[in-house]
Amino acid sequence: MANGCVYVLVAMGFNIIYNSTGIINFAQGEFSMFGGLLAFTFAVSLGVPLPLVIILTLLTCAVIGGVTERLVIYPLRRAGVLAAIIATIGASILYKSLGRLFWPKEAYKVPDFTAGNLPMPGATVSSQFLWAIGLTALSVFLAWLFFNRTRTGKAMRACSVNRQAASLVGINVSHMSLYAFVIAGALGGLAGFINAPYAKYSIGLFLGIKGFTASVVGGLGNTFGAVAGGLVLGLLEELIPGFLTVVLGVSSGFKEAIAAIVLILVLLWRPQGILGKGVVEKV
Amino acid sequence: MAEKSKAETRKEEGLGSRFLALVVRNKILLILAFFIAIMPVWADPISKPLGIDLVYVMRLVGVFTIVAVGLNLLMGYAGQISLGHGAFFGVGAYTSALLTVKAGFPVWFALILSIVVAAIVGLLVAPILRLKGHYLAMATLGLGIIAFVFFRELVWLTNGNDGVRGIPELALPGLNITTRKGEYFFVWILALLVLILCGNIVRSRQGRAIKALHHSEVAAEAMGINVSWHKIKIFMFSAALGGLAGGVFAHLQGYIDPGSFSIMLSIELVTMVVVGGMESIWGAVAGAGVILFIPEIIEALPKWLGDVPRWVERYSLYEGILFGLILILTMIFMPSGITKGLSDMTRFRRSPFVNPFRKKGVE
Numbered sequence: 176m177a178n179g180c181v182y183v184l185v186a187m188g189f190n191i192i193y194n195s196t197g198i199i200n201f202a203q204g205e206f207s208m209f210g211g212l213l214a215f216t217f218a219v220s221l222g223v224p225l226p227l228v229i230i231l232t233l234l235t236c237a238v239i240g241g242v243t244e245r246l247v248i249y250p251l252r253r254a255g256v257l258a259a260i261i262a263t264i265g266a267s268i269l270y271k272s273l274g275r276l277f278w279p280k281e282a283y284k285v286p287d288f289t290a291g292n293l294p295m296p297g298a299t300v301s302s303q304f305l306w307a308i309g310l311t312a313l314s315v316f317l318a319w320l321f322f323n324r325t326r327t328g329k330a331m332r333a334c335s336v337n338r339q340a341a342s343l344v345g346i347n348v349s350h351m352s353l354y355a356f357v358i359a360g361a362l363g364g365l366a367g368f369i370n371a372p373y374a375k376y377s378i379g380l381f382l383g384i385k386g387f388t389a390s391v392v393g394g395l396g397n398t399f400g401a402v403a404g405g406l407v408l409g410l411l412e413e414l415i416p417g418f419l420t421v422v423l424g425v426s427s428g429f430k431e432a433i434a435a436i437v438l439i440l441v442l443l444w445r446p447q448g449i450l451g452k453g454v455v456e457k458v
Numbered sequence: 459m460a461e462k463s464k465a466e467t468r469k470e471e472g473l474g475s476r477f478l479a480l481v482v483r484n485k486i487l488l489i490l491a492f493f494i495a496i497m498p499v500w501a502d503p504i505s506k507p508l509g510i511d512l513v514y515v516m517r518l519v520g521v522f523t524i525v526a527v528g529l530n531l532l533m534g535y536a537g538q539i540s541l542g543h544g545a546f547f548g549v550g551a552y553t554s555a556l557l558t559v560k561a562g563f564p565v566w567f568a569l570i571l572s573i574v575v576a577a578i579v580g581l582l583v584a585p586i587l588r589l590k591g592h593y594l595a596m597a598t599l600g601l602g603i604i605a606f607v608f609f610r611e612l613v614w615l616t617n618g619n620d621g622v623r624g625i626p627e628l629a630l631p632g633l634n635i636t637t638r639k640g641e642y643f644f645v646w647i648l649a650l651l652v653l654i655l656c657g658n659i660v661r662s663r664q665g666r667a668i669k670a671l672h673h674s675e676v677a678a679e680a681m682g683i684n685v686s687w688h689k690i691k692i693f694m695f696s697a698a699l700g701g702l703a704g705g706v707f708a709h710l711q712g713y714i715d716p717g718s719f720s721i722m723l724s725i726e727l728v729t730m731v732v733v734g735g736m737e738s739i740w741g742a743v744a745g746a747g748v749i750l751f752i753p754e755i756i757e758a759l760p761k762w763l764g765d766v767p768r769w770v771e772r773y774s775l776y777e778g779i780l781f782g783l784i785l786i787l788t789m790i791f792m793p794s795g796i797t798k799g800l801s802d803m804t805r806f807r808r809s810p811f812v813n814p815f816r817k818k819g820v821e
Contacts, residue, residue, distance in 0.1 A: 198592070251790060268779075380721060442596075
């Protein structure tokens, strides 16, 4: 289920960017990669205390998100979908290689939030797991507050309904796009931090695919559908490998393909997601 | 008689001028064929001082041209993005390799089957063509991942990470095509045939249909084009070319493993198409050339300059930085790719770059 929390956060990043810009950010997984690796650098290499590590990691990832928007998305704001897809893929490869350049080792052990287990009625739960759930719940709550109670958040929701109309009522659409990337960067960073007992440079692509699957399962653009999608995917990934090895007796290496298969099946059968309503496509 | 029918005019022009017209129409093809034909003559002497085996690299360029031109038909002309085309390349390579090594099929028969199998796989996954834009991109990316995982995990079939060894060479009785130069000529004859075929397809009824559905599926449907069937056909054709290139690749290399067909391959293929130029048959050649020569040139740099910084020597560790930058910068500054950019430059005396920050009128 801790994995589920990670997918929830990545999926929320996808949704927020999709809502305010109409594009899918293929570099979303790489924000998480930076999250995990930066957390390692701050906590282990620099010895920063933990609360500060969280803040620094989130801030840096938010800045990375913002820079991505200004350098990659903003110049392409008038180009088509294909251009945006390819450019964000470019960004994703670029970040992955940067990650490999600065953190060349296979894996980095990021310290737990607090060590040890908590005795619970019936079972013991690692406190890391509670942190994961707590921080995810907190981010979901904060996102809800932001999108429903603040002016900027409401403006971003207006962009998701109709960018042109939003621009007509005086919303600066380009700024909203920047904010979306900043928020998505921070969420991605948090996901990377939670995900990582071991952080490595190559994690971005798979995390990206899984996060996207989660957001599609919940309905793309539905920020809170992401919660359901992420948890469902996390659960499936726990159950299916066990089923594969125990019942069918095949290698658990197939695990990596689960998210991709779920993604394709959901896209074909229920493209609007398990929670989504039918959409009418405009010509 | 002031008005002559076209047929009469053509008859009077005679054979010579018709031949000339044919030459003019296919001038790029002929220039390329000429360049390919004489290349070994001048390339061999300078390969050594250059530190790049030009003929060897060009052979790979030929292989990747075949799959890139297929992907370009799909992405550039039909507008259907595929981020998983490495999967078909891999399917072709594994089909041909396993049929020859494990089942003892004749090489050429296996190569043909690799085309067929890739096309069938293309047909099987064709339902995802119902998706559009981002969804299609992500779904094809997922396909690439699934294919990679299957290549690696179906150990009883593919030997997993150990790969398949001892794949026989493509040999023809009487023709010497297993030498280095022979392979080069064989690959390029195949590539030129594929280029001619694709060039004809885009000018045909089919080609016009897929260009129409690129711009508006609804309008294309209204014109009586069977949109989904055309999409499936072009996807299968593109997959088949991927399979062909993969099969040839397997026989040339003699050894394949899943690592060669990871998602990075698919992304390199997309880079080739984008850099070379979408909606351009020749863009595939240019793109494959650029993308395959860049690593070679950087690896050869120490030989040219003597002393290079350490980070240049360790280039292969992070070639992704370069690919990523190329993708981003091409999309921003030269979205129509090298071939279109250059032809615009020569034809309209216009800079091949676009300025994304220029203010435009009210949208």
